[in-house]
Amino acid sequence: MTATATTVDEPDQLESQAAPASRAAGLARRLVPAAAATLSGVLLYVSFPPRTVSWLALPAFAVFAWVLRGRTWKASLGLGYLFGLGFLLPLLVWTGVEVGSGPWLALVAVEAVYIALVGAGITLVSRLPGWPLWAAAVWIAGEAARARAPFGGFPWGKIAFGQADGVFLPLAAVGGTPALGFGVVLCGFGLYEIVRLVVEGRRTRVVRRGAAVAALLSIVVPVAGALAARTLVSDKAEDGTATVAVIQGNVPRAGLEFNAQRRAVLDYHARETERLAAEVKAGKVAQPDFVLWPENSSDIDPFANADARMVIDTAAKAIGAPVSVGGVVERDGKLYNEQILWDPVEGAVDTYDKRQVQPFGEYLPMRSLLGAINKNWTTMVRQDFSRGTKAGVFTMDGAKVGLATCYEAAFDWAVRSTVTDGAQMISVPSNNATFDRSEMTYQQLAMSRVRAVEHSRTVTVPVTSGVSAVIMPDGKITHKTGMFVADSLVQKVPLRSSQTPATKLGILPEMALVLVAVGGLGWAVATTVRGRRDTGR
Structure with a gap:
């Protein structure tokens, strides 16, 4: 009887042991x-x-x-x-x-x-x-x-x-x-x-x-x-060369607080430009044909503020070359993230308004809804930036320089349109200071390297706090700065006008x-x- 009982219980025992194993599997x-x-x-x-x-x-x-x-x-x-x-x-x-x-x-x-x-x-x-x-x-x-x-x-x-x-x-x-x-x-x-x-x-x-x-x-x-x-992929100059200067003025400190020190940021970029001018005068550096400042290098509107206008004008005269200045400009009650072409003799002669503005950074979608949920959320962007409507191509000392401001470098159409409008090189003025020393700067720099190869153009990346760089049409970085330092890059770069299949096909x-x-x-x-x-x- 003992043997029989054991025989009857064995399947139940085996089944109870198998269940946890089955669940684990x-x-x-x-x-x-x-x-x-x-x-x-x-x-x-x-x-x-x-x-x-x-x-x-x-x-x-x-x-x-x-x-x-x-x-x-x-x-x-x-x-x-x-x-x-x-x-x-x-x-x-x-x-x-x-x-x-x-x-x-x-x-x-x-x-x-x-x-x-x-x-x-x-x-x-x-x-x-x-x-x-x-x-x-x-x-x-x-x-x-x-x-x-x-x-x-x-x-x-x-x-x-x-x-x-x-x-x-x-x-x-x-x-x-x-x-x-x-x-x-x-x-x-x-x-x-x-x-x-x-x-x-x-x-x-x-x-x-x-x-x-x-x-x-x-x-x-x-x-x-x-x-x-x-x-x-070619670095051959098709339309001659240009000696370009990229200015990184740096910011007083990283983080959102730096926007409260807009005048200091402008002064830093003017000071670095004047320092470069002194080196040019001393024969240590080649005279640039034109100078590129980053996005937000003058958050003070130079069209409305005489002091800012004087600072930019003095820097342009010191370097003796046209300067592309990144400004925040109010016009007809609208706010624009604008690149301003500043001639050392004539002053402001051309502008480019950023077309792809950043949601929650430069404008606030669903503002009324977000405000109804939490009023503090609307303080992230107190006034929305308006969008530009035309591609930016500045003629700087005879060279056609296409402009894709910061966030725009991520968008295929925004960069391509500058080339189809005649750009012989591309500049990506940026402001990454609010992102501190994060990987954002390097991710964005890689985008610009891809754009250089995509359109076979030299790409310059002037950034307020770094990393600023000069990129050849083959995607290689030839000069770059560190982060959160004042510095400038001067280099002779090829100008090109031929279009790659990618540019033509869009x-x-x-x-x-x-x-x-x-x-x-x-x-x-x-x-x-x-x-x-x-x-x-």
Whole structure:
């Protein structure tokens, strides 16, 4: 009887032991993909500046592909969101330096939604033949949407902007940031597919040649295309050269408080310009043909304030060259973030008003709604900046200098329009002082390097507090300053007028990739619906 009792109880005992093991295995099945999605997002962040390991984007997307393939689209929404958080939370932490963690977390929460939707889309197209092509196009379609909405879009974090030091950079000259980003993502997904097929082949002893060829091409084509595109990258002067001076005057201290010391900032930039003039007079430095000051170098309106006008005029006369001054100007009751071309003889002769103004930084969307919720929120931006309507190209000592002010460098159209309007070089005047020593400065500098290659133009980056730089048309930095120091850079740079395919094609490569994404998603949905109908589900 004892033996019989033991026999009856054994299944119950084994079942009770198996239940916790089964629950643990189920938990692991859920946690491992979630952890992998988050960590691959972090890996993508690590591939961005100021680090110079852009190649890490490839394994980041390879792991992301492993996480998504075989999932339901609903599960992929969550996994895509985790990937977005892993990537964007550390990438955009600088947005909280200015106003606290609330806006930073809110921005990331919204932007990660786009990546969640992309994750679901990638899962859908991953069942198609040659899926890396469709999946990479879906990623670029997500970037295109993120760059346009809400509030005019937020392109920060485009894959292209992490590739200033990478082998794929010349693709920017072929089709702009969409082509560059597409090549990187396609290669990452192709890398995963090759590994998957190798593992599958070892297990089944069967090699699917079509899939293997498609995976191999996903890696070979972007790399070969980038190498071939190097012929489009040239530092050769086509319209002569210009000796340019970039002024970094520095600010009294970092943080929001520096805006209360607007006169000090103006004086600092005038003083550095006059110091440079003394070096020129002593024969230590070449005489510049023109001088570039940063954004907000004169937050005091020189058209309304005689003292500010006199300070700028004195500095321009000392250096004996036209100066592009970043000012805050009120005109007809409207506020503008303006670049002013200041001639040493005639004074102000031309202006450019920033066209892509920053939401929550230069204007406050939904002001009445936010004020109704919390009146203190409206004090972040007391008066909205108005938008300019025309591309900025200053003629400075015969050279055509295109202007893309700070935030505008992230937008494809804003930079391209200066080149199509005749710019022979580009300047990106910026003010990063409110972001202290965060990675923001280096991320923005990398954008300017990509723009240099995209349009085959010299790009100068005058910044109030650094890092200011001179960038050649091949994307290489030849001179740069430190952070929070007063300094100036003087260099002879090539002027160019030819247009790259990216400049000529404009938005067309991005539109083509969006259409590829839509076509792939349509095919995937139709295939899924047909399959369910055939099985009667």
